[in-house]
Amino acid sequence: MIRNAIVPVAGLGTRLLPATKSQPKEMLPVARKPIVQYVVEELVANGVGDILFVTGRNKASIENHFDSDPELVRALNNTNKTDLLQEVQFEELNANFFYTRQRQQRGLGDAILCGQNFAGEQPFVVALGDSILGLHGRSKTMGRMMQLFEERRASCVIAVEEVPLDQTQHYGIVQVAEQCEDYCRVGNLVEKPKPEDAPSNLAIAGRYVFSPLIFDLIRRVQPDRKGEIQLTDAIQLMCEEGKRVLAVKLPPGECRYDIGNFPSYFETFVEFALADPLYGEAFRETLKRLVRD
Ligand code: G1P
Numbered sequence: 001m002i003r004n005a006i007v008p009v010a011g012l013g014t015r016l017l018p019a020t021k022s023q024p025k026e027m028l029p030v031a032r033k034p035i036v037q038y039v040v041e042e043l044v045a046n047g048v049g050d051i052l053f054v055t056g057r058n059k060a061s062i063e064n065h066f067d068s069d070p071e072l073v074r075a076l077n078n079t080n081k082t083d084l085l086q087e088v089q090f091e092e093l094n095a096n097f098f099y100t101r102q103r104q105q106r107g108l109g110d111a112i113l114c115g116q117n118f119a120g121e122q123p124f125v126v127a128l129g130d131s132i133l134g135l136h137g138r139s140k141t142m143g144r145m146m147q148l149f150e151e152r153r154a155s156c157v158i159a160v161e162e163v164p165l166d167q168t169q170h171y172g173i174v175q176v177a178e179q180c181e182d183y184c185r186v187g188n189l190v191e192k193p194k195p196e197d198a199p200s201n202l203a204i205a206g207r208y209v210f211s212p213l214i215f216d217l218i219r220r221v222q223p224d225r226k227g228e229i230q231l232t233d234a235i236q237l238m239c240e241e242g243k244r245v246l247a248v249k250l251p252p253g254e255c256r257y258d259i260g261n262f263p264s265y266f267e268t269f270v271e272f273a274l275a276d277p278l279y280g281e282a283f284r285e286t287l288k289r290l291v292r293d
Helices: 035-045 060-066 070-078 082-088 108-113 141-151 165-170 214-220 231-240 262-274 280-292
Strands: 004-008 050-055 096-101 124-127 131-133 156-162 172-179 183-191 202-210 245-249 256-258
Touching (some): 004 035, 035 060, 035 124, 035 131, 050 060, 108 214, 108 231, 141 156, 141 202, 156 231, 183 231, 202 231, 202 256, 214 231, 231 245, 256 262, 262 280
Parallel strands (some): 004 124
Antiparallel strands (some): 131 256, 156 202, 183 245
16 A cells, blocks of 8 residues: 655746746636645555655745644634635645755656655655546546555556657657556656657656655766756666556546646646536536637
8 A cells, every 4th residue: 555645846837937036937827726635635545645746935825725724724614614614724634744945946857766764665656736537526547546556566656648659759759668558667767858759759747656666766866967857767767776656647538737837737727627516517618708708
């Protein structure tokens, strides 16, 4: 049973300025919740309740969001807004939140290394704090990844999604060594290759399950041109050492919502708002009118 997750949220969010000038991109709302809340709910739904956020400067609002707020609770109680009260009482999630800081922007691999003492000798999940899997964060992928990790005694299981071939330079891309039922064994990985150098169009989709072996491999990775330690390079070392690295494709109907830039943020917001049980229908009418005019 995997209980621990590392959620890196230290990125500067420069592609979302000015919205992210003084607030973390992970706190941008998508319909009614901030992005990071969907990520936490996905983890908790999979029994992963000990969650370490690797933060940076300007990320305090993430900590505040999951903390209790007695004044707000009192105000909602006094006005009988019990339905809203339920929405903000994260104690009920049965999760423990931990926080540490990545002091310098040295890449995703370095951010994960900040969680080494937290993870200890146990396997753990990594969930990128700016990616939501599945509409409203309802995803089957992580459960399957954890199951495979244990059943196949893997060292790493990655979620992957198909992307258009001309987009490979935005993602870590995997090369399939052997195709099995609904997963594959990974032979090699390359971080953000040009389309002509990409070994496939299967992109790493922001969710990983790792054995603690990964920490030693991250330490061996050389910084890239930008001085960043790439997590993908550490997984490549894992492959080179003959360890079992598996990839699970997001099942049909499930996609990854990447909140890294404005076009995908707008699209995600609209899709989630349209599916909102309370406001979705009225919003659909508004949207139709706006598109018509
Ligand atoms: C990171 C990873 C990349 C992965 C992507 C989306 O890149 O380095 O391998 O495909 O997340 O999950 P970033 O978007 O942080 O540049």
